[in-house]
Amino acid sequence: DQQVKQNSPSLSVQEGRISILNCDYTNSMFDYFLWYKKYPAEGPTFLISISSIKDKNEDGRFTVFLNKSAKHLSLHIVPSQPGDSAVYFCAASAANNNDMRFGAGTRLTVKP
Amino acid sequence: NAGVMQNPRHLVRRRGQEARLRCSPMKGHSHVYWYRQLPEEGLKFMVYLQKENIIDESGMPKERFSAEFPKEGPSILRIQQVVRGDSAAYFCASSPTHIGSSYEQYFGPGTRLTVT
Numbered sequence: 001d002q003q004v005k006q007n008s009p010s011l012s013v014q015e016g017r018i019s020i021l022n023c024d025y026t027n028s029m030f031d032y033f034l035w036y037k038k039y040p041a042e043g044p045t046f047l048i049s050i051s052s053i054k055d056k057n058e059d060g061r062f063t064v065f066l067n068k069s070a071k072h073l074s075l076h077i078v079p080s081q082p083g084d085s086a087v088y089f090c091a092a093s094a095a096n097n098n099d100m101r102f103g104a105g106t107r108l109t110v111k112p
Numbered sequence: 113n114a115g116v117m118q119n120p121r122h123l124v125r126r127r128g129q130e131a132r133l134r135c136s137p138m139k140g141h142s143h144v145y146w147y148r149q150l151p152e153e154g155l156k157f158m159v160y161l162q163k164e165n166i167i168d169e170s171g172m173p174k175e176r177f178s179a180e181f182p183k184e185g186p187s188i189l190r191i192q193q194v195v196r197g198d199s200a201a202y203f204c205a206s207s208p209t210h211i212g213s214s215y216e217q218y219f220g221p222g223t224r225l226t227v228t
Binding site: 004006009032036043044045049091101102105 | 116118145147152153154155156157160168170171203205215216217218219220221222
């Protein structure tokens with residue numbers, strides 16, 4: 001039961017351009033969404049989050065957009081840097097659940 | 113303020129042996145979560161604990177797996193009679209609160225279990 005889906009396993013972007021990572025969810029009870037970044041041999045690191053009462057949250061080069069009607073969120077990174085190369089996980093939680101659901105991840109490669 | 117600590121980082125066990133994975137949450141965090149990541153897959157929730165209590169173990173396999181978070185000491189994920197399918201990366205996360213849904217989890221570096 002994959003309630004959070006990241007349909008693109010990988011994405012390659014040129015340095016300085018925009019990276020757009022997408023995430024879809026099926027559970028309408030989700031009301032808090034997060035993006036995590038993971039380097040090899042390390043644990044995921046929290047990047048940015050958004051509550052369902054908002055449709056946009058920005059933190060420096062990172063912006064998360066939420067489209068509740070489409071059950072879709074995206075992470076924009078601009079400008080992309082080689083150090084952004086990592087696996088990005090989308091996650092979602094609901095007030096009536098104890099667990100956080102993660103997508104399968106998207107591997108971003110930023111080429112110099 | 114040290115982050116979430118997990119040990120060992122790598123663990124090799126033969127089929128049938130027991131595996132014990134330890135997790136020390138961040139200072140001040142009383143909520144602990146365990147996840148498993150199989151190759152090419154995302155993180156799968158296993159169990160959520162608070163001190164001395166299992167809050168939600170809906171993601172734990174019914175047999176051979178158990179978890180605890182004692183009053184003193186780290187949280188332990190125990191896998192008895194390991195099989196090759198248990199080979200995975202196991203991540204622990206902690207959070208300072210768990211109110212509603214708006215909380216961030218902070219992850220440890222993971223324990224990579226290999227069953228030979």
